[in-house]
Structure formats: structure tokens, C-alpha cells
Amino acid sequence: MASEATLGSGRRNWLPAWLAGDTVQGIRRQRMVLGVLFLLPTLIGLILFVLGPIVVAVAMGFMKWNVFRPPEFVALKNFARLFRHDLVGNSFGNTFVMMAMTVGMLEVFAIALALSVHRFARSRLAYFFRTVWFLPVLLSGVSVAVTLSYMFHTDFGVVNYYLGVLGIDKVPWLVSSDVVRFSVSLATVWRNLGFTFIIYLGGVSALPQEILEAATVDGARGLKRLWLITLPLLSPTILFATVIDVIRLLQFFDEPYVMTRGGPGDSSRTAVMMVYDTAFANLEFGYASSISVVLFLIILAVTGFQFLLSKRWVFYQ
Amino acid sequence: MSALSRREMLQASAATMAAAALPASVTLASAPSQDNITLRLQADPRDYQEVIDAYAGVAPNVSVEPVSVTGIDHAEVATKILASLAAGTPVDIGFAATEATQLYAGEGLAMGMKDRLLDQADDLMEYFSDVSPVLVETDFYEGDLYQLPRDFNAANMWLNTKLLGEAGLELPGEDWTKDDFNEYARALTGLGPEGDSFGFAWNNGLWGGWLPWIFVNGSNLLSEERVGGGEWLWDTFYADDPNAEGRGGGFRWPEPQANNAANVEALEHVVALTRDGHAPSVERGFAENLSGFFAADKIGMYPGGGFFTGFLQDAGMEPGTYDAQFWPRWQSQRHQLGVGALWILIGGSEDAAWDFVKWHTGRDVMEMIGFFRVTRTTPARRSMCTAERFPNVSNWNIFYDTVDARPDTGPIPAPVFSIELTNIFTRYTEVAVSLEQSPQDTLDAMQRELEDLYARNA
């Protein structure tokens, strides 16, 4: 960090009087001006490329549109249909179940990995493992489709082959409607662990050593220290990672799409797959938009709830 | 609807969307100038660059610009095409397989070719004489022709002759039956170096899924009828062709019949293959791997058309270890078919596009297309289907004979809403082949959802 003695020296007269840093008013004004300036790039970009399309998409939720003909206003018909549509309800249910399983496994594994590797932090071994765990995140598209479906195939699959070596019967990973949500969640954990891990790695590395050492001296060890000291200190990162993972996984698409296309039947169909198929296979863009709007509201509610709850367990220094 | 109004419509709907987001900034695409025309052609440049270069010599004022659509499955391709339509910048010349032919024609996007074909009949006599009427009929919609067939694939059966030899079996004859097939499926199971081969494997889709079994059992997923009309074409180009007799102005599928007795029987047949261990579990994401397993001697029989020739060559399968045969006979031996061809956008540069599409039917032009070099699909022109085109396949003649010698071969059912239809079909199929629901119950449920689909699109 820059030496504090040099900070700002001789610059006081450089700013106009109303922004002068020696009054509380001036500081407040500085912060406001800077805040607005700093937000501008993000705001302009979001308005043009994100909020604009979102407004159109939300508006489409009240229309009937198949691309070929101009949109037609239908008021709340799409929403009325959606609440009667079993398939939509089912896909939201699947999304929640798979999100819960996946986020649960992701957070536990990622925290455990981050804490484990931190024990060997500067060694080449840690370097090697951090790279290995991140590899599946780096893979894209076809290779994920090819490898995931190869791993989990009932008859040709790698997983069942090695289970067979251990004397375990073939598991119908992707063809049993009871098992498929778990298999897809497992595959998603495989693909995304590196992503969540790296977020926790940041959090774990930023843990204040003084406090941890003091705790050790005071006799907090093992699980007790983990539960009473380490995890609370890590709580801002846990909040961030779970919020992001919940938002991402309520929009679950890639892994179930390449592995099962939502099957067998509809047992692994997710809300976003419903949106995608409704729009691009059934050509009902208005209806697809209305499903997105409902999904959006649900995610918003869940995230708001997480933040509310966080006041009770997240600990900022 | 007139040509002009169609284009205005597209632009209007694009404008509506853009306006909703940012009111003041809408600009419409400028019309191409009269003398120099750019045609946007939906094609992979690897396959079409030579064709495009050759056309520059034929029509110097027209430049053809390939628009590469890399999507693999229908939803991806549709996403791309629909987005370009919404933005008012669609291609001038599109590509459609049978799945999408009626969609583009039915939505008033594709140009009917009747008047131009009759006007310039002399120029096209040679082309039609080289193309089976079975293929042409597939590209009809409500009495008009919307595409000139370029390539096609019917579901035939590929067999691993190495495994056949191990089982002491000969390649089946062309009149083999479903019962023969079951014998083969049993005999080809449990062979190969690791003793773990499956007699038969298939992918869950509309084309090449279990629909071929529906066809040979004398049925269809939807009721099928021929639309009247089309005499203008048959009388002009196929007056002497016995195979053209009784054809009309295209197919129509008025209602679903998923749960009729023949269809239930066909589904029971494929479910039994999995249940008895003669076919592996059917899993959606596994399509690409499955063909790899055929090449690796793990699968005895596999549905496919002429397109599989190129794949097996690339896959490194040894010559003489595979061959193809007709689909086995049951109540009939009617094969299912998909045809690929170019279509012309109404309201684009129609005249220039037509000139290109017509020129593109020439034999010398088709020979330049990349995917006919290493055979990745079956040419619609009979004269191009030769032994050289299908190396290492001794039964290569069956590919074109599927339409010439079995003229009852017909298209997969592909009404305007065929993509949604396919999704419903494959979804319910999964439930049955995972043995979680009986074929009868599955098809009853499928039928109900298809009826909803029809009601919605009525």
C-alpha cells in the first residue's frame, strides 16, 4: 500500500471549493459525484444491453408472438395459462429440487477444498490441485455433452463400469425418473466446483490470521474452531457464493440440456429449459416470456430472503 | 399475402421490438441496389465455397454471401433463424430439412415455385428426370412446390459385419422381416472382444428413432393424407414415370393417432429389445457417442442413411466390416424419409435467388458441394449415387433404391409445428423405454398432449 504520508499532499487546492475535502459537506459531495461517475459505465451498459431487452421480454409476457406475425396484446392470458399448466409447475419443482441438491454439495465441497488446500497454500502441490479442480470449468460445449453422457450412460457408462467392478448393479442414472435429478446435480457439481471453489479460495485466503491464531491459543481446535471461528469469519464469502450459486442454479440449463433434454419424460426439465423450448421449439415467445417473468420474481424473492436472513448470520468485521 | 407486405410485416415486427426498448433509433435495412445484388445464402462455406466461386463466373453482378448456421440440433438452428427474422435480416436463400419445410411454407416465408417452374420447364427437365418423385412430393405444401430436393436420407439399417461373422450370420437379404431382425438382435448381443456388444441401438428422435417401426407396421404417428393438386408438376416433368402415379400436392397430417394398436405394438417391440438386453438404454445426450460405439464394434445394428458413410470413414472403421440393408419388413416395408433443400425468402431478392437456386440444381454444380465429396448425405440426384460415392459399402445401391424400388417411402410427419411435435414424441418415448410406464399408457398420454397441440394450432 502507498505510504500514507504522501497521500493527497499538496492536492487540496486542486478541487473546486464546493468539493473541498475539509468539510463534511464537501466529502459527501465528493462521494456523490464520484459515485455517479463510477456507476455510469455500468449503468449505461446495463440500460442498453440488459435492461432494454429485459423490458421488451417483460412486455412480451403480455403478448402473443411467434416471430412470423406482429405481436398481439393478450393481457394476462399467458399468466393465467401458466398457473394451470402442470408442466410449468413441474419444471419449477424440479428446478428447486436440483438447485437445493447442487448448491448444498457445491458449497460444502468448495469450502472443504478451499480450507484443505490452504493448509498447503504455497506449495507446488496446491498449485497443481487448484489447476486440476478448475479444469472442468474450462471445458465447454460439445466436450461436456460428450463426456457427461458417456460417464453416466447406464450400459456404456464409465461410472457404472467401475461400480460393476465393485460388484454394484447398474444404476439407471439418466433413465430413471427417481435418480435422474440427483445424477444431473452430481454432474453439475463436477462442472461447477472450480467456479465456486475459487470464490471460497479468495475468502479463505483473506481470513485474518491473527484471530485464528488467537483462537487456537485459546484452545479452539478442530471442528470447534471451524464452527465457531472459521466459518463465521468466512460468512461474507459464504453469503456471496450462495447468493450467486442460487441465482445461477435457479436458471439451471446447460447440464440437464446436454445430458437429458429434460427427460426421462419431464423429470429433469428445468424452468429455463421450459422457457427455451417454449420460445424456440414451440414458437410461443410471449408465453416463454411470461414464464421468465415468474421465474424472475421467484429468484428475486429467494435472493431477498437470503439477504434478510443474512443479517442474522453474516458477520462483517 | 403479397411479397411486399410479407417483408413489411417482418420489418414491422422487428421495429415493434426495437421500438419497445429504444423508441427513436429504428432504421430499416436499405434495399440492395439494382445492379449489384448480394444474396445471403444459409450454407457452410466449407461445403459451398466452390459453388459460390463458380457462381461469380455465371452471374458477375451477384455476390453470394454464406451465412453459416452452426447449430446442431433443431432448437439451435431455429434460434438463429428466428432471431434473424425478428431483426428483419433473414437470409435470401435458406436451408430446410423436411422438419422445417412446411413451417417456412406455412408461415408464408418461403416462395412457391410453381409459376417459375412452369415458365422455365425446359431448363429443369433434366433435373427432374434425375430425381425421384418421392423426394419431390415431400417438398410440396398445399399444392405448390417450395424446394428442389438437394439431398435426402431414409432410415436404413447399418450392420457390423465383423459381429455378423462372429455370430455365424450372413448379411440379411433385402426382404428380411421384423422376426429375422429379432433373431439378429439376439444373436449379435454379447459378442465382440469384451463380449458385451448389443444387437441393436437407436437414438430417440423423430427421424431414425422408433418411428421406422411405426412405418413398417403400416401406421404413422399422425394420420396422413395427400393434398390434391400438383398435377401441374407431375404432368409436366413426370409424365412417363410410373413412380409418379397417384401423387398429389403434398402431405397433410390432419390428426394425431399415437395410441392406435399398430403404434402400441411397434413401441412394445422396441421396449422389449431394451428389456431383454438386446438394445442398450436409450439416452438423449448420448447420440454422438452411440455412433462411435457402432464404429467400435459394440453395436450390431444401427439405423442410418447414406450420410453414415462419411462418418464411418472418418471414425476409422475398417473397410469390409460394415454394410447397409433396407429396414426389415413387418406389415409393410415402408421407409421414412427426410429431404434437405434450399428455399427462397419472399420479399428478398426473389429473382436473383431463383436464378441461383435453379442453377444450383445442375449436376456439375451439385458435384462441387463439399458434403457430397466425402459422403455426408445422400444426393437427391440418382446419377450421383454411385459405388464411388459410397466406398466400402457393398450394398450402396439400397440408398437410392429406397425411393426408386420402394416408392411407398414417405416423409416423417412434419406439419408446421413439427419441432414441438418432436419434443412431445421423444419425451413420452423416454418414459416407455425407461420401462417406467407401459407402452399403452405412454401412448395414451402422448395422444392427449398431441390433441392439445392440435387444438392450440387449429
Add this chain to the structure above:
Amino acid sequence: MTVINRLSTRRRGDEEVVERIPDWMPRNAADWLAMAFMVAIGMLTIMPIVWVMTTSLRTPAESFTVPPEWLPEDLYFGNYLQVFDEIPFVYQMGNSFFVTLSTVVGQLTTATLAGYTFARLYFPGRDALFWVVLATLMIPYQATLIPLFVIISKVFGLADTLWSLILPALPTAFGTFLLRQYFLQIPVEYEEAAMMDGANQFQIFRRVYLPMVAPGMAILAVLAFNGKWNDFLTPLIFMNTTSRFPITLGINDLQRYMMTGSISVVLAAIVMATLPVVIVYIFGQRYLIEGLMVGGLKG
């Protein structure tokens, strides 16, 4: 926890010798448990990748076996050569690098500035705006894709250009959120000290806070790089010309008409396209870890 306690005393003959335990060596039961867990997860994550590499060095006829062949033998590089025959691989890699690096630099800029505002600068309506930014993460991208394309092509006329892939990716709600959390973790005392010293608010941002969120920026850089590099749906819709494709579309092209391309060739292209990302990650990791360590000691 880590850096300390790396010395052990051992008696050698008469004298007591102080030795440094190698960094990778487990010292106690907890270390051994951690090691076992790391190895297990490592094996599970790397196996599919090994299979991808092995298969890319063979023809499909030789590689689709049960059990899979993990080790390549008689390396067959034909698949790799074929990639260069079929697609303009070097061009498309160049496109991917240009798009990805521009996006990463852009996102780091916008997210650092916006994240700082949401963490440390106050003005009326700021918290409501934060929720608006966060809310943009919650609408499925698939639903906004077509309107976005209409805007990109009609309003900006950017369809089929690399800018159409870069510009919409510059604002990042995820990055803004991530960096906000990092800024929030820095104790306010630093800021107060600098203010006593007469620094203005920009100087406080630039000299006090910015260096301390380096780990957050490194993490955002890695995740943004990876996300953009693997982006498929956006270029599929936006791009038409093969020579302007990013490599993700090029790889899809290798599947060819009727999906008759060789899977091994596709996997060969994937290995080659992933290699630079892995290298970027390995080098990036050095900065990442250094940054994390610095941040950690300060935190």
C-alpha cells in the same frame, strides 16, 4: 496456519537440528485428511479430461470402449491436423482472444468502479440501484436474447462484428456484486487514516482501496475470461461469417452436416482450444494467489 509452524526440531545424534518441513508435506491427521480429500476430488475431476485427451489421439473406432482407455498409445495426430484443414483455427482463436481479453479488461473496469460505489460511496437511491443491478442476473438470458439481437443489429448495426460480442458483456452485475463484497471487507480505518491525511475521495479509492481488492479482481478476471471464452449461444445468434467466429462456433462446425464429423477431431480441437485457457489460468493463478496472500495478510 500455513506459513507458520513449518519448522520442526529433530534430534540427530547429540545435537538438535531444526529442519524445514516441505510445504507439501502433511504434518498431522487433519493435514492427511485434507490431502486425501484433495486427491479424491482431483481424481474425479481429471478423469473425464484425461479421456477427452486420449480420445483426441485416436479414431472413434478405437476409443469408444468400456472401460475407457485412459492412456494413449500409438499417438495419432491426424485428428489435430484435420482441425486445421477444416476450420480457420488460428483466426478463430485470434477472435476468441480479442473478444475475451477486451471483455475481461472492460469488466474489470466497470465492475471495480461500480462495486466501489455500492460499497463505499453514498448517494440517494444507491441501494435501490444495487438491487436493480442484481436483478439483471435473475432473468433468463434465453428470454432476452432475441430483443438483444434486435437492438444490436437494428440500433447499433453491429451484427456479425466482434464488437457485438464485446459491448453487451462489458457491464457485469456478477462482477459488480463480487467486488462490492471485497470492498466491504476492508476495514474503514484505512480510509479514515487517509482522510486525516487530506486525501480526496478519488485518491482514497485509487491508493487505499484498489490495491487491496486485487484478489477480487483476479477472481473476476479468471471467471470472466472463462465465461466469455466458452460463450456459445450469443455468437451462434450474432455471427454469420466463419472467419469472424470465435472458436466455440468453429468447434461446433467440426460436427459437420448431419453430425457426420469425427468426434475425435472435435475433441482434438477442444484440447487445442482449451490449452491457452489453461495456460492463462496457470499464469493468472500466480497473480491470483499472490494477490490473495497479500489481501489475506492485510485483511
